[in-house]
Amino acid sequence: MTPQPARSAPQGLTLEGRYTRLEPIARHHAPDLFAVANLPGGPERFRWLFSEAPSSLAAAEAWIDQVNAGQDRYVAVLDKASGRAVGQQAWMRIRPEHGSIEIGGVYWGLPMARSRLATEALYLFARHAFDDLGYRRFEWKCNNGNEPSKAAATRFGFTYEGLFRQDMIVKGQSRDTAWFSMLDSEWPALRSEYERWLSPDNFDASGGQKTRLATRG
Structure with missing residues (x-):
């Protein structure tokens, strides 16, 4: 079968999940993102990113303006329970002509890190x-x-x-880059496992998982 290009680049849609909502990042997200980035332990999580933790609300707003003027397409990750932005991620290396796209620029703040919010945020990107x-x-x-x-x-x-x-050279340091991928032929089985794991039945009253995400077969 002849490989087909993707239909388009992502068009700035809001993606809705059970636990999260992904919205095109905008200045009104800056207060939440500034707050979550500066929780205890938050700035250290920027170690591997191209940017640093914002030092002020104005800096957070300026960063949002900067990324929105670039080629990557950032979204804010909102916790639907609180309505607050708790992280960010981006579409990068957007190449619809080759049917290839990257999730990058990921900052999942401490309120969502290693939780069903983070897993669903990834799932919503992959599904879209x-x-x-x-x-x-x-x-x-x-x-x-x-x-x-x-x-x-x-x-x-x-x-x-x-x-x-x-x-690359990032923040004055040489970077070796590890590459990972997921293919369309692998997605149906992965999608089923994501949906099983993300089901409300898989979590206890405190939000803890009852079973692990089993994506490795």
Whole structure:
């Protein structure tokens, strides 16, 4: 079968889940994102990102203006229970002509890190890319020193593809980049497992999982 390009780049839609809502990032998200980035332990989570934790509300607003003027398409991740923005992520390396797209720029704040909110935020991106837009390839990349990010990619069902050595200079340091991907042929089984895991029946009254996400077969 002849490979087909994706239908389009993401068009700035709001994506709704059970627990999260993904909205195109805008200045009105800045107060929440500034607050969550500066919780105790929050600034340290920017270690592997291209940017630093915002030092002021004005800095958060300026960063939002900057990314919205670029080629990547950032979204704010909202916790539907509170209505507050608790993280951000972006569509990157958007190549509809090749059917390939990346999730990057991920900052899942401490209120959502390692929770069903983070898993659903990833799932909503993957579902939109594969099911709505017809992408063939969904990418995840990170600094090779970022062990939590590599572990997350594996948990989410991405396949490790290899290492780009001395790929970038980031914050004055040489970065080796680890590449991961998920393909459209793998998505139906992964989608079923995400939906099973994200079901309310899989969580106790405190939000703890009853079973693990099993994406590795």
